[in-house]
Amino acid sequence: MTTSDFDDLLAANRDFAAHFELAGFDGVARAGVAIVTCMDSRIDPLGMVGLAPGDAKIFRNPGGRVTDQALEALVLGVHLLNVQRILVIPHTRCAMASATLEEVRERVGASAGQDVSWQTFNMVPDQRAALADDVHKVVSHPLIPDRVKVGGFVYDVDTGLLNPVV
Template sequence: MADFDDLLAANRDYAEKFDDGGFDGVAHAGVAIVTCMDSRIEPLAMLGLGLGDAKIFRNPGGRVTPQAMEALVLGVHLLNVKRILIVPHTRCAVASNTEAELRAKLAESAGQDASWLHLHVVDDQVRALAEDVAKVRSHPFVPEDVKVGGFIYDVDTGLLNQKV
């Protein structure tokens, strides 16, 4: 239990000042973001948004996986999402390593064979981004009036660059 004491103490401090309860759970700015799990990305802050404004789905590489697509469909139909941003980023581990390189790094770190592990690397971020945008735009549960854009976030400048 002591492994989390620092985080639980920080949470108690957070909760003492917390006055954002009572939100209804919809995306008040009508935005959904699919982005990478990278800790250099602050999805709300990078768009000038705040708590309750957007639905956020994160995974390695910021890809539109089946789980991300499920979240987007729910967001569009139940949570006020009208605009979807797909946002991978510069210097991403899954876009700057081969699957073999990542497996080797994992094997070294874990001390066990990782050759069987499937990792979703991206060999061309712009092409993968275009594919993901097309996947969302063509989904039967994403209406045509929902705007979908593909952007690359620069982790060194904080800027978004629209690619699709």
């Protein structure tokens, strides 16, 4: 690695640090919110619900799925970091929900120049059913108390709207 590959980002970081306002913050979710969503760069998890850095815990992965790691993060958030509401938010036009496993493997294989048939990608053939399943995973988890409110929404990447589903 050469730092020159990252000069633009390091310059932006210096500007960010010059205006940094979270020094000494204890890391709790000030608004009591946790969001599980996709890694898609069209999603601004805080902005789409009117929050700011420090207000929420964010867990992102391909497809915005409630994985074992997401559940671990949510349990910690609920018990240690002030999380009282959880939003599970996949989105429209998601590559994980609009392609097949073979299509994704083919595209990644072409880009990598090698066989990727061994690579697991967690495709989402039915986004609404997967969202209902993910919300159920959260509400039925023995370490997520009933007092925690959980909702499932689909984020529309073309309008910016959250559409309640579960």
